[in-house]
Amino acid sequence: MGPVEFIVLAFPEEQLRVPAVEAVMGLxxxxxxxxxxGLVATKTASGEVLAAEFDEFVELHGxxxxxxxxxxxxxxDVHEAADLLERGSCALILVVEHVWAEDAAxxxxxxxxxxVGSVRIPPDRVPADPRAGVA
Known part of the structure; x- marks a missing residue:
């Protein structure tokens, strides 16, 4: 098995944006x-945290x-992910295996x-041209 990662993908509204979901699921x-x-977490405008299974959404069913x-x-995990969200937003919470790295693992x-470890580098720390060096 390759490296496994917990990922939270946030969306600015309480509903998933289908094109973004399709792009992620295309991977x-x-x-x-x-x-x-995977789960869908929502932080309502009042601050309530809700979690839903993928099968509750047509675009994620199956x-x-x-x-x-x-x-x-x-x-x-849901509450930890929700702490990253603003009120009135939602997120896809995913656990994925990086299959591309399986042979190396x-x-x-x-x-x-x-x-023994893995560190995600925030996108704002990686230059558009990686050959230019890290900011």
Missing amino acids: RKTGVVRLID LLTGRDAARLIGPE VAVRAAGGRI
């Missing part, structure tokens, strides 16, 4: 990532079926190594 179809778990699906996202383990 799954190409085999770049494997979707392991994405978490099969052998790859696992229930890893718990209530604490297998080779590292076969050599007696292990993946």
